[in-house]
Amino acid sequence: MSDKNKAKWYVAHTYSGYENKVMDDILKTVENRGMEDVIQEVRVPMEEVIEIKDNKKKVSERKVFPSYVMIKMIMNDDSWYVVRNCRGVTGFVGPGSKPVALTQEEVESMGLEHTVIKFDYNVGDNIRVKYGALEGFLGVITEINLDKKKVKATVSMFGRDTDVELEFNQIESIA
Template sequence: MAEQAMWYVVHTYSGYENKVAQNLETIVANRRLQDLIHEVKVPVMMEPEIKDGKERMVERKIFPGYVLVKMVMTDESWYIVRNCRGVTGFVGPSSKPVPLSQAEVDKLGVETVAEPTVDYEVGDNVEINAGPLEGFVGLVEEIDMEHRKVRVKVSMFGRETPAELELDQVKPL
């Protein structure tokens, strides 16, 4: 297949975004259509919410009523997505699907950014190069790539003190 997979925007019933994404992923898995429909995403962001005097992070949909689908547009893939329960149609003139441009994909942050690389690992000694502990040396206890954090045990005033820092706030010794 010479065609390249592109991102398309699918309109759904409000509140059905996650259900549509789940249904599409199930159909793709059951019919083995991974070569036609590559990814299905419901763009969300985490927002702080204060309720009962407590702040917590809540997931909010960036585009309510829309799901993004990376697929190779064929009659079969169009039919499967268009006839999925909860889908009202593709976004485009007269329901003719129009793929997102690369600039739009970049702006929306749809495609995941590569994991950051770090040149230290658990058990290494590192120097803290930013923040209130700048200049201190510590031992790496944990590296959390998902949240881009590193937990370092710093020796201060004769005590071991744990500190959670951004990945770029430490450098190997």
């Protein structure tokens, strides 16, 4: 596993209003110390907000997670020290003083990263269910939902065709 893949997302808690200052300070420290390979990304997730006041539309940005900074890094003593001792940081999110990395699902739901799934199936393809309650059953794909990473398929159960919803990783192609 390369160092790039060992880096995980961690969340640092900051004083309210210090998020951008903390991000800038961490990035400067990383540059000054040559730690770009250890602390790879620092973000304050923002979203656009449209406010309508006096029939005028105003677009502004606001922090998605106020008082938090997201940091993609390889956790070691040096990276922990840099983030923890940055002015405005009160600590990492996690029990006690031990930082806990975000799960891949959390990272994707926060919009920090997106996993690209290679999906080579089409509507009408014959499939076999690899695991789950319908393990071993054969079916035909009737619908594909890339956003939810699921397919709808017609599976023959006990002599009847039944429509089921399956996750991408639950199916395999049969020739």
